[in-house]
Amino acid sequence: MPTQNNDTAAPADPFEENIVSVEARRDAEALIVDVDGFEGPLDLLLMLSRTQKVDLRRISILALAEQYLGFVERAKVLRIELAADYLVMAAWLAFLKSRLLLPPDPADEGPSGEELAAHLAFQLERLHAMREAAAKLMARDQKGREFFVRGLPENVSRVRRVTYTATLLDLMQAYARIRTRDDFRPYVMDRDRIMTMEQALERLRSLIGFAGEWTELSSYLPEDWSTDPAMRRSATAATFAATLELAKAGSIELRQHDTFAPITIRKKSDG
Amino acid sequence: MEESLFEAPAPEEQERMVEAILFASAEPVTVAEMNARMPHGADGAAAVERLRERYRGRGVRVVRVGDAWAMRTAPDLGFLMQKETVETRKLSRAAIETLAIIAYHQPVTRAEIEEIRGVSVSRGTVDQLLELEWIRFGRRRMTPGRPVTFVVTQGFLDHFGLEHARDLPGLKELRAAGLLDNRPLPGAGEEDAHNEENQGEMFEGE
Amino acid sequence: MEESLFEAPAPEEQERMVEAILFASAEPVTVAEMNARMPHGADGAAAVERLRERYRGRGVRVVRVGDAWAMRTAPDLGFLMQKETVETRKLSRAAIETLAIIAYHQPVTRAEIEEIRGVSVSRGTVDQLLELEWIRFGRRRMTPGRPVTFVVTQGFLDHFGLEHARDLPGLKELRAAGLLDNRPLPGAGEEDAHNEENQGEMFEGE
Numbered sequence: 001m002p003t004q005n006n007d008t009a010a011p012a013d014p015f016e017e018n019i020v021s022v023e024a025r026r027d028a029e030a031l032i033v034d035v036d037g038f039e040g041p042l043d044l045l046l047m048l049s050r051t052q053k054v055d056l057r058r059i060s061i062l063a064l065a066e067q068y069l070g071f072v073e074r075a076k077v078l079r080i081e082l083a084a085d086y087l088v089m090a091a092w093l094a095f096l097k098s099r100l101l102l103p104p105d106p107a108d109e110g111p112s113g114e115e116l117a118a119h120l121a122f123q124l125e126r127l128h129a130m131r132e133a134a135a136k137l138m139a140r141d142q143k144g145r146e147f148f149v150r151g152l153p154e155n156v157s158r159v160r161r162v163t164y165t166a167t168l169l170d171l172m173q174a175y176a177r178i179r180t181r182d183d184f185r186p187y188v189m190d191r192d193r194i195m196t197m198e199q200a201l202e203r204l205r206s207l208i209g210f211a212g213e214w215t216e217l218s219s220y221l222p223e224d225w226s227t228d229p230a231m232r233r234s235a236t237a238a239t240f241a242a243t244l245e246l247a248k249a250g251s252i253e254l255r256q257h258d259t260f261a262p263i264t265i266r267k268k269s270d271g
Numbered sequence: 272m273e274e275s276l277f278e279a280p281a282p283e284e285q286e287r288m289v290e291a292i293l294f295a296s297a298e299p300v301t302v303a304e305m306n307a308r309m310p311h312g313a314d315g316a317a318a319v320e321r322l323r324e325r326y327r328g329r330g331v332r333v334v335r336v337g338d339a340w341a342m343r344t345a346p347d348l349g350f351l352m353q354k355e356t357v358e359t360r361k362l363s364r365a366a367i368e369t370l371a372i373i374a375y376h377q378p379v380t381r382a383e384i385e386e387i388r389g390v391s392v393s394r395g396t397v398d399q400l401l402e403l404e405w406i407r408f409g410r411r412r413m414t415p416g417r418p419v420t421f422v423v424t425q426g427f428l429d430h431f432g433l434e435h436a437r438d439l440p441g442l443k444e445l446r447a448a449g450l451l452d453n454r455p456l457p458g459a460g461e462e463d464a465h466n467e468e469n470q471g472e473m474f475e476g477e
Numbered sequence: 478m479e480e481s482l483f484e485a486p487a488p489e490e491q492e493r494m495v496e497a498i499l500f501a502s503a504e505p506v507t508v509a510e511m512n513a514r515m516p517h518g519a520d521g522a523a524a525v526e527r528l529r530e531r532y533r534g535r536g537v538r539v540v541r542v543g544d545a546w547a548m549r550t551a552p553d554l555g556f557l558m559q560k561e562t563v564e565t566r567k568l569s570r571a572a573i574e575t576l577a578i579i580a581y582h583q584p585v586t587r588a589e590i591e592e593i594r595g596v597s598v599s600r601g602t603v604d605q606l607l608e609l610e611w612i613r614f615g616r617r618r619m620t621p622g623r624p625v626t627f628v629v630t631q632g633f634l635d636h637f638g639l640e641h642a643r644d645l646p647g648l649k650e651l652r653a654a655g656l657l658d659n660r661p662l663p664g665a666g667e668e669d670a671h672n673e674e675n676q677g678e679m680f681e682g683e
Contacts, residue, residue, distance in 0.1 A: 042389025111457030134371035290536030330496030
């Protein structure tokens, strides 16, 4: 006889009292160790439901919720990390448990605890049914195992026609290959309104010979590059980088009086 | 009997023809294809039924696969065929369950498979089933996002020796028990608009 | 019938067994091999002779090949077998890519295909797809030059097991289903595609 299929008979301490027999307790401990073997919380719930030893349609969802919460609690004690979806399920079951235990609040909208419990029971029954169906399917006579196709290719006709074939996977992979080609392209800059540091360096080298006095950096930008904001940004950055390069080489001096003040440069006299 | 230049071959001759056609092909052959290959006026459907009777109880059987026919060795003689057995890639539990869910719930979306199994369908599972040609894409579901659906193929029926998807073991019982319904979580909105379409389309065709 | 560990199966049963063995074998089977595969005490030589008698005049015959036996379709029905001797080859990459673009983007012009593939589409590729009856001409585009468009055919849908081209999964779905590797496919680079085009639209054999 089932011992735990009465929703109203909730034990005082579910984590202690829930598991009645030594056998069931041992089972539960085995579950803890084998947590990686489960395919998610629903799978675990289905396994736990077996300890109730009743028809899935008559299962006590309240008892099951307590078993599950007890499981999560013990996992915590044993410092076993549970994946997030197990914890989400635990939170949901805790909510469901409170719904099942507390008298319904008439102001409360949404489904009742019983409706939610019935749905969970349905999900468990359906998963169980699909597993059984899968097992029956695999137990059928299978081609290449119990029955066989013609083994000898026919070679009776002299007519040979070549047909070309492709599978759906080929087609989809080809499409994916084309559409994702850009993802795999090595990184290249293909914006065209870009001034490179090399260009700026070249320009500065030819101009700097005339700059005996302190001159603002911005005056070195090519005229046609200062109108478009994108081009101005690029030219400014490149020219600034180029001045650093020239300063490092010792051919110019570089100064700025204040933060955000204009940067000025001049040719180093003995450079 | 009418006399005509294009008179169809005698029934026994048609039976021989269907026998040769089915025998030569490793893949199931549709009645339409038989008729297309046989002389004008031949009735492949009738001939293949007679042929099935003739092979009843033999070492080779004539079996129906969807709307096609094939010759297969009798399953009770599988023990003689060890040499012929091709070691098939072992399917994971996830793949087997996914296959069963597609077969019993078709047409079914990926989200529905995940809802039933309670976990996401792992990378490669669907890939593997497509590659085996046991599942294919069905019609898109007419719900928001128009998700693709999956259905089982003739190759699936052939592999598992099924005449129709409706011959799946336990299908009727599962349906009667409401376990093939798409029941949404209470209060989770009306996502079951496609339920009707689901039932109508189920196990039609192929 | 008495069941004994050492008793040979009944003659009719032995005949069934030989029938199944010959049907499923990829090679002609010697009597010695039959005996080795059948239960102890079976007489393959006698069984295969009875089987040959049974198939006399049928669409399938039991024939001797050297010192082995095989089942073959009757020679007078060879005209039915043309379909069984087609040689299938894989489509070239250029062709499959072009086909994929047409399937996903139909109706699509040649210029659009070239833009998506990033290389020019040779005449041979389009001709081949037209010849396979996987694509056909769609309506002319109402743009300057009124270019022809291409669409996929019913034959295409049949071959790829689709009900409609719009049932093809999109890129996001391909990725979600794990069908799309996130690492570069071998030779996914652009130079490679050009190379291929330069080598002419050669069809790679299997």
